[in-house]
Amino acid sequence: MSQQTAGDFARRARDWLEANAPRRRADAPGGVDEEGGTPASITEQKAFQAKLYDAGLAGITWPAEYGGQGLTNAEQIVFSRLARDYDLPVGAFVIGIGMPGPTILECGSEQQKQRYLRPMLRGEEIWCQLFSEPGAGSDVASLQTSAVRDGDGWVLNGQKVWTTGAHYSDFGAVLARSDPAQPKHKGISMFIVDMHAPGVTVRPLRIATGSAPFNEVFFDNVALPAGSLIGTDNKGWDAAVVMLRSERIAIGTMTASRSSPLSHESLAALAAKLGRGGDPAARRGLAELYARERAVALFGQLLREQAMSGRDPGARGSVAKLAAAELSRFAANVAADVLGDAIAGTDDDEVRAVATAIVAVPGAAIAGGTNEIQRNIIGERVLGLAKDPGVDRDTPFSQLRVGTQKPGSGQSPGGPR
Amino acid sequence: MTLILTAEEESLRDSVRRFVADRSPLTKVRDLIAAGEPYDAEVWKQLAAQLGLAGLIIPAEYGGAGAGWSALSTALTELGAGLVPSPLLAVSLAAGVLLQLDDDGARDRLLPGIAAGDLIVTLAAVADGGQVITSGDGDDLRLSGELSPVLNGAQADAFLIPARRAGGTVLCLADREAAGLTVTPLTTADHTRALARLRLDGAPARPLAGDGPAALAAAGDLVNLALAAEQCGGMAACLAMTAEYAKIRVAFGQPIGAFQAVKHKLADMATARELAYAALRAAADCAGERPGKFPAAASVARVTVSAAYFEAAADTIQLHGGIGYTWEHDAHLYYKNALSGKVLFGDPGAQLDRLAATLRL
Numbered sequence: 001m002s003q004q005t006a007g008d009f010a011r012r013a014r015d016w017l018e019a020n021a022p023r024r025r026a027d028a029p030g031g032v033d034e035e036g037g038t039p040a041s042i043t044e045q046k047a048f049q050a051k052l053y054d055a056g057l058a059g060i061t062w063p064a065e066y067g068g069q070g071l072t073n074a075e076q077i078v079f080s081r082l083a084r085d086y087d088l089p090v091g092a093f094v095i096g097i098g099m100p101g102p103t104i105l106e107c108g109s110e111q112q113k114q115r116y117l118r119p120m121l122r123g124e125e126i127w128c129q130l131f132s133e134p135g136a137g138s139d140v141a142s143l144q145t146s147a148v149r150d151g152d153g154w155v156l157n158g159q160k161v162w163t164t165g166a167h168y169s170d171f172g173a174v175l176a177r178s179d180p181a182q183p184k185h186k187g188i189s190m191f192i193v194d195m196h197a198p199g200v201t202v203r204p205l206r207i208a209t210g211s212a213p214f215n216e217v218f219f220d221n222v223a224l225p226a227g228s229l230i231g232t233d234n235k236g237w238d239a240a241v242v243m244l245r246s247e248r249i250a251i252g253t254m255t256a257s258r259s260s261p262l263s264h265e266s267l268a269a270l271a272a273k274l275g276r277g278g279d280p281a282a283r284r285g286l287a288e289l290y291a292r293e294r295a296v297a298l299f300g301q302l303l304r305e306q307a308m309s310g311r312d313p314g315a316r317g318s319v320a321k322l323a324a325a326e327l328s329r330f331a332a333n334v335a336a337d338v339l340g341d342a343i344a345g346t347d348d349d350e351v352r353a354v355a356t357a358i359v360a361v362p363g364a365a366i367a368g369g370t371n372e373i374q375r376n377i378i379g380e381r382v383l384g385l386a387k388d389p390g391v392d393r394d395t396p397f398s399q400l401r402v403g404t405q406k407p408g409s410g411q412s413p414g415g416p417r
Numbered sequence: 418m419t420l421i422l423t424a425e426e427e428s429l430r431d432s433v434r435r436f437v438a439d440r441s442p443l444t445k446v447r448d449l450i451a452a453g454e455p456y457d458a459e460v461w462k463q464l465a466a467q468l469g470l471a472g473l474i475i476p477a478e479y480g481g482a483g484a485g486w487s488a489l490s491t492a493l494t495e496l497g498a499g500l501v502p503s504p505l506l507a508v509s510l511a512a513g514v515l516l517q518l519d520d521d522g523a524r525d526r527l528l529p530g531i532a533a534g535d536l537i538v539t540l541a542a543v544a545d546g547g548q549v550i551t552s553g554d555g556d557d558l559r560l561s562g563e564l565s566p567v568l569n570g571a572q573a574d575a576f577l578i579p580a581r582r583a584g585g586t587v588l589c590l591a592d593r594e595a596a597g598l599t600v601t602p603l604t605t606a607d608h609t610r611a612l613a614r615l616r617l618d619g620a621p622a623r624p625l626a627g628d629g630p631a632a633l634a635a636a637g638d639l640v641n642l643a644l645a646a647e648q649c650g651g652m653a654a655c656l657a658m659t660a661e662y663a664k665i666r667v668a669f670g671q672p673i674g675a676f677q678a679v680k681h682k683l684a685d686m687a688t689a690r691e692l693a694y695a696a697l698r699a700a701a702d703c704a705g706e707r708p709g710k711f712p713a714a715a716s717v718a719r720v721t722v723s724a725a726y727f728e729a730a731a732d733t734i735q736l737h738g739g740i741g742y743t744w745e746h747d748a749h750l751y752y753k754n755a756l757s758g759k760v761l762f763g764d765p766g767a768q769l770d771r772l773a774a775t776l777r778l
Contacts, residue, residue, distance in 0.1 A: 268778055277778060284766065287773040290713075291696075291720040298695035302420045309421055319688050326688075375684035376677070383660045383683055385674030 009071070010078050016055045020048075021086040042126075042168050045089045049123025052090070059097070059121040062105065067118030073308050095164055096120050096127030100173035103190070103243045107231035112192065116171070128169040128195070130160040130217060131240065135403025138373045140175070141184045141237060142392075142402040145219060147176035147191060152226035154178075156193060156219045162367070166202045166215035169195045173243070174219075179234050180398040187397055190236035191228045198222070209359045247368050248317035261350070261357040262331040264290040270350050271338045285334040292330055296323045315381035322374040325365040332358045418707070420698040425484075426491045433492045436468060437499035443747050446500055446609060455572055455602075455611035456502035465534020468492075470505055472532030475512050479528035486513075486639065486704035490646035490697065497650030500750055502609040504537050506643055507568040511538035511577055513639045514588065518627030523590055527575065539573040540636055541615050544763040549617060551582040551589075558624055559597075560589060560617040566761070570613025571602040578615075578622065579633055588629040589622035596620065607757035608750065637771070638712050640762045641719035642700045648758050649697045652690050652726040655733040655751050659683060662737055673736075682732050689725035696721040716772035723759045723768070730755040 052058045053067075060076045062068020069075075101120055104112050119125040136143040145158025156176055166172065172193045179187035193200070199222040204212035231239050260266060268286050271277035277286070300320055303313045335354050336343050342351045343358065365371045379385040392400050422430065441460050449457055465471035473489045475481025482488075489509060496503065508531050515524050515538075530536030541547070541564045549562035560580050567576070576598075578589045591598055597620035603612045660683055663674030673679045700718035703711040730752040734741040741748040763771065 268776075280770075283773045283778050284769040286778050287769045287776060288720065290776060291717040291769075291772060292692075294699070294714075294717045295692040295696040295721045298420065298699045299692050301418070302691075302695045302698065305419065305421045316691070319691050322684070322688050323692055372677070372681070375681040378684035378687055379674065379680035383656075383663075383674075383687055385660065385663055385680050385683065386672040388675055388677070389671065 006074060006078065009075050010082070012055075013057055013079050013082050016057060017082055017086050020051060020055075021083075021088055024085055024087050041089065042092055045092045046123045048089045049093055052088075053122040058123075059117075062101075062117065062121065066105070066113045067121050077304055077308065090123075092126050092165060092168060093120075093123055095129055096125075096169075096171075099129050099243045099247055100127045100171075103173065103239050104192075104230060106242060107190075107239045109227070111227060112230065116192070125170040126165065126168055128163050128165045128172045129243070130163055130166075130172045130174040130193070131244075132162045133159060134161055138370050139402075140240070141188065142397075142400065143175055143177060143188065144402065145174070145176045146180070147178045147189060147224065149178075150223070153228065154191065154224040156191070156199075156222040156224055158219050160217040160219075161205065161214075163202075163215045163217050164213065166195065166217050167204065171195060172217075173230065175236050175240055177397065178236070181396050182234065183394050184392060184397045184400060185237045187234055188236040188240070189233055190230040190239045191224050192230060193219070193222065193224060193228070207363065209356055244369065245315065245317055248321040248374070261353040262328060262335055262361070264293050264331075266350075267331070267335055267338055267354070270354065273350075274339065274342065274348075276338055276340065279338075282334075282338045285337050289331055289334045292327050296320070296327050299323060315377050318369070318374040318377040319382065321368060322371055322378065325371055325374075328361045328364045332361045418699060418702050420695060420702065422491065422698075426488055429484075429488055430491045430495055432468060433470070433495035434498075436464070437495055437501055441499055441501045443500065443750070446502065446750070449502060450608040454502075455569065456504065460501070461503050461505075462534055464496075464501075464503055464505065471508055471534040474509055474516075475528050475532045476516075479524065480532040481512075481528070486642060487701040490642055490701040490704075493643055493646035494650035494653075494697075497647030497754075498654040500609045500651065500654075500754055502611065504539070504569040504572060504611075506647065507539040507573070508537055509643060510540045510568070510636055510639055514540055514577055514632050514636050515625075517632035517635045518588065518625050518629070520626040523623075523625055527590075530574075536575070537569060537573045538575045538577065539567060539569050540577045541567045541570070542577075542579055542633060542636060542762070543567075544767055546586070546633075547579055549578055549580040551580045551587065552619065558589065558622055559619040560591065560622045561597075561619055563614065563616050565614035566603055566605075566612035567600075567615045568761075569611050570600050570615050572611060573600075576615065577625070578617070579629065580622075586629050586633065588625045588627075588632060590625055591617070591620055591622040595622065605757065607753040609754055610757050610761075634712075637762070638715040639704075641715035641768070642697075642704055644758050644761065645693070645697050645700060645715070645718035645722040648722045648726040648755065649690070649693050651751055651754055651758075652686075652693060652722065652729045655726070655729045655748075656683070656686050656690050658747070659686065659733045659736050679736055682736060686729045686732055689729060693718075693722040693725050712775045713772065716768060716775060720765065720768050720772060723755075724765055727752075727755040727759050 049058065056069055057079060059068035060071050060079055061073060064070035097120060101117065104116060120127055131140050133143050133145060145160065147154040147156050172195055174191050174193045175188055176191060177187055178189040199220040201218040203216045205214045205216050206212045264286060271282060276282060303316060303320060307313050335358060339351060339354060343355050346352055380387050440463065469482050470492050472481030473484045474486055476483045512528060512531050515527060527536060527538055531538055543564055547564045549560050549564060551558055551560060553559045560578060574593050576591045578591055579586050580589050597618040599616045601614045603614060605612050663679055663683060664672055666673050696718040700714040703714040734748045734752060737746065737748055740746055759765065
């Protein structure tokens with residue numbers, strides 16, 4: 001990109017954001033939308049995303065022929081940096097544009113690209129991602145949801161869990177077992193499923209904080225029409241690996257909002273307000289939190305700069321994801337040290353937001369791949385250490401034990417989960 | 418802010434890396450240790466003159482390269498990875514302080530010699546500021562007190578010494594030969610880092626023109642950047658050595674790296690190194706481009722790297738098992754280097770207090 005166009009793009013993006021989006025307030029109460037958006041806010045988000053798209057600021061790096069802007073990573077980075085200072089009501093589209101979208105771009109058919117990508121970018125259709133199951137979390141390749149051929153299409157049965165936004169999604173990218181006679185990684189396919197189709201049931205999943213930002217999704221003889229398969233039959237695992245890698249980079253390099261209740265900035269301000277910042281140990285804790293927060297943010301920036309200069313981040317997104325989860329755990333400890341027994345019980349809204357955020361911390365070490373899985377990935381794909389021999393790698397899936405087994409049950413697939 | 422290296426920095430990194438491999442492999446470092454030598458004079462001469470490292474941060478008018486602290490940090494990282502003993506850290510800090518002050522006479526007299534690698538000047542600043550007091554004034558200024566530990570004190574030709582006098586701290590220049598100045602080499606935990614005790618009994622010294630306290634504060638930031646740079650290299654060496662061993666050492670029928678107890682520790686080490694390197698690069702960038710942000714960035718780098726390197730070095734011994742705890746294995750050299758660098762010029766607690774003050778917490 002030439003300096004000229006870079007400057008033009010930045011100016012255009014800044015002008016648009018200033019005119020159309022509210023500035024992020026540093027003193028805003030720790031505000032992720034934990035319910036994942038109410039119907040009203042989805043309408044609002046759709047309207048905003050359409051304006052964003054019409055202004056040429058959505059799908060910046062996607063090819064123009066599928067509704068993108070056809071620009072480079074450089075413009076994307078410019079936009080992401082500018083957007084950090086604004087509250088963009090686009091949470092409902094993050095999953096679709098971040099994961100199924102790029103996967104369809106890379107592996108999808110021409111017909112799928114033409115049909116789905118533009119409405120996804122413009123916020124007309126919302127997408128979710130359906131991978132995890134009650135019996136298949138870290139070992140997601142042991143999933144049991146089945147897709148059985150039926151004429152030109154398929155029939156889908158099973159249960160998914162931890163699905164963000166399923167209740168307001170129009171489509172999902174679902175992984176299903178298409179050939180149980182193959183070893184577990186080799187009999188999986190990825191499909192597009194219409195979330196409004198008969199046989200799809202979505203239930204909210206209440207988490208430890210008491211809120212329900214995720215869902216359980218049940219598929220009961222859901223008909224998948226011809227053209228639903230993304231990529232090749234029984235090659236769904238390869239597409240899933242691509243998608244999960246994007247997810248880790250997305251999660252790990254997300255710049256923690258300065259207004260998050262567990263950020264250095266919020267905690268330092270709150271400690272000062274409550275007169276608890278003077279304690280030498282608390283002061284050191286806050287300083288170390290600042291250092292760790294900076295290091296994680298800087299690593300994210302380094303990954304982006306390297307990507308721009310042509311170095312593939314590869315599996316190092318797992319480093320970012322692990323580091324971000326460890327940071328939030330450290331922040332929880334600092335918060336408890338700094339705020340003391342107010343965390344146990346309070347009538348201060350800000351302290352309550354911190355307490356809620358502390359309860360949310362363990363989730364960061366599980367969602368999007370546990371810390372342990374990230375460490376496996378870093379060990380094997382970044383450092384090149386030997387893989388776990390994987391006693392199940394070459395066994396036909398139909399002969400494997402999966403999920404949670406009660407002592408002595410010895411059941412094959414479909415055993416208790 | 419730009420975190421990736423420039424083409425010049427990459428080329429400098431590669432030259433220093435090749436030099437370390439060819440001229441100062443760990444076998445040679447061990448010979449120096451066995452002989453009780455603080456560093457190899459020939460290697461230092463080549464580092465200083467041939468690679469131009471001694472004058473890297475010194476402006477061209479004084480015979481240096483004027484390349485700046487980001488370039489120097491790139492070189493220090495490679496020297497740190499090879500545990501190459503040298504007075505580079507000492508002379509760079511001294512030069513950095515001289516450039517902060519406004520004493521043209523001292524610059525003219527010292528900087529060309531430093532840049533050429535002929536003169537060793539060290540900054541005798543310790544974490545708590547030291548207890549050196551002044552007597553007399555002007556041409557007859559004298560210093561009394563003790564400073565320890567002083568980087569390359571026993572090899573230095575001249576010392577930059579912070580001293581207290583009415584009205585605050587003044588930085589003074591004292592020659593090695595000054596009457597009443599004695600230097601005693603210390604027994605060091607880290608065999609590759611020469612330290613000494615400096616004793617002053619009414620030693621004559623010259624007060625340096627300029628803002629002493631500001632120069633000392635700046636020196637604290639430069640120390641943080643330089644030590645973080647060296648330690649980041651040491652940490653990378655620990656990671657590389659341990660990952661390699663985990664691939665070739667077999668136990669219970671498989672390479673030990675296949676076991677999660679080993680794999681996960683290595684993954685944590687790799688993660689800590691990535692964060693440390695990113696923090697180091699940010700500090701290096703701020704040193705030249707963003708002076709207002711440099712103090713906090715340098716503290717972040719130091720805090721991040723020092724603690725992580727010590728952990729990495731300890732884990733390097735642990736993951737090697739018995740062989741890692743022997744004298745013949747290099748792991749203990751890194752462990753001792755990590756220990757020393759962690760506490761010099763302010764231990765982690767002092768560093769956090771310093772960062773808290775910078776952040777006005």
